[in-house]
Amino acid sequence: AQTVTQSQPEMSVQEAETVTLSCTYDTSESDYYLFWYKQPPSRQMILVIRQEAYKQQNATENRFSVNFQKAAKSFSLKISDSQLGDAAMYFCASMEYGNKLVFGAGTILRVKS
Amino acid sequence: EAQVTQNPRYLITVTGKKLTVTCSQNMNHEYMSWYRQDPGLGLRQIYYSMNVEVTDKGDVPEGYKVSRKEKRNFPLILESPSPNQTSLYFCASSSNGGLTYNEQFFGPGTRLTVL
Numbered sequence: 001a002q003t004v005t006q007s008q009p010e011m012s013v014q015e016a017e018t019v020t021l022s023c024t025y026d027t028s029e030s031d032y033y034l035f036w037y038k039q040p041p042s043r044q045m046i047l048v049i050r051q052e053a054y055k056q057q058n059a060t061e062n063r064f065s066v067n068f069q070k071a072a073k074s075f076s077l078k079i080s081d082s083q084l085g086d087a088a089m090y091f092c093a094s095m096e097y098g099n100k101l102v103f104g105a106g107t108i109l110r111v112k113s
Numbered sequence: 114e115a116q117v118t119q120n121p122r123y124l125i126t127v128t129g130k131k132l133t134v135t136c137s138q139n140m141n142h143e144y145m146s147w148y149r150q151d152p153g154l155g156l157r158q159i160y161y162s163m164n165v166e167v168t169d170k171g172d173v174p175e176g177y178k179v180s181r182k183e184k185r186n187f188p189l190i191l192e193s194p195s196p197n198q199t200s201l202y203f204c205a206s207s208s209n210g211g212l213t214y215n216e217q218f219f220g221p222g223t224r225l226t227v228l
Contacts, residue, residue, distance in 0.1 A: 004155075033214055045203065045219035052214065091155055099144045099207050100171070101217060103155035 002027050002094050006104035013082045014112050020067075021077045021107050023092030030054075032096045034068065036077045039089040039106075048090070051075065079109075087111040115140045117220035119204050125226045126194055134189045134223050136204030143209040145187035146217075149173065150201040159202075162187055163209060194227040201225075 003026045013019035025034065036048040051059045051068050058066050063080045079086055092104040117138045126132055138145065146161040148171075158171030162181040176198055178190040187206075191198060204220040 006155075009153075043201065043222045043224075045205075045222075047216065050214070093156075095214075099146065099209065099215065099217065100158055100161065101148075101156070101205075103148075103157070105153050105155045 002032075002096055002102040004092050004094050004102050004104040006092050006107050008107045009105070010108045010110070012110045012112060013079070013086075015082055015084060017082055018078060018080045019082055019109065021079075021090050021092075021109065023075045023077070023104055025073050025075060025092070025094050027073070027094060027096060029096045032094055034066075034075045035093045035095070035101070036064070036066070037091045037093060037103075038086075039091065040085075041088075045091075049077065082111050084111050084113060115218070117204055117206050117218050119202075119220040119223050121223060122221060123224045125228065127228050128195055129193050132191050132194060132225075134191075134202060134204075134225070136187045136189065136220060137185050138187075138204075138206040138218070139185065140206060140218065141184065142206040142218075143184070144215075145181065145204065145206045146171070147177070147179065147187070147189050148203045148205065149198075150203065150222075156203065159189070194225075196227050199225060199227045 005024045032053045034051045038046045049061045067076045089106045093101045120135045143164045147159040148156040150156045160179040162168045202223045205217045207217040208215040
């Protein structure tokens with residue numbers, strides 16, 4: 001069974017600085033997808049970035065990038081030039097065959113001005 | 114506008130009083146799913162449906178029922194709610210993925226409190 005672990009319940013970052021959120025996962029499949037979702041106070045689930053396991057190149061979306069270490073089953077999210085609007089709960093998630101998402105417990109990110 | 118809608122957004126009820134949370138999508142998606150979100154546990158899948166009249170249990174199905182009579186709707190039914198079902202509920206939909214990726218679209222969430 002898939003499992004996703006986020007070991008940082010809460011992180012803080014100064015505005016304009018860089019922060020990295022950690023995530024490890026476990027799967028027996030060779031084909032799978034990994035995601036980071038952002039959940040602001042509005043509670044909406046927003047897809048931040050997606051990584052396909054068979055692609056070695058790390059995904060990037062503007063200020064957001066991942067460090068995907070397949071052998072170590074690690075999938076961290078780096079947020080560069082942090083902004084006040086980045087403050088939210090961040091969930092790491094995995095998906096194997098089909099559409100089921102398995103989520104980690106989440107990391108609350110606080111951004112200090 | 115492509116969207117997933119849920120109603121109600123907020124609900125406070127009492128133990129044992131049957132309730133239904135509705136979910137509807139306008140994207141002609143085959144796959145629909147319900148998750149619950151609890152502190153320290155993230156989101157966990159309750160039930161899912163691959164298509165009309167096809168539903169199956171997720172990881173935490175106890176105390177819940179679902180139906181999929183129409184492609185666009187996927188209601189979540191709590192026949193006899195209990196306080197441990199107090200949670201934030203999300204409905205999601207996507208095209209059927211198989212081995213290919215299809216983005217899941219989430220509804221806005223329903224905050225349920227069972228007293």
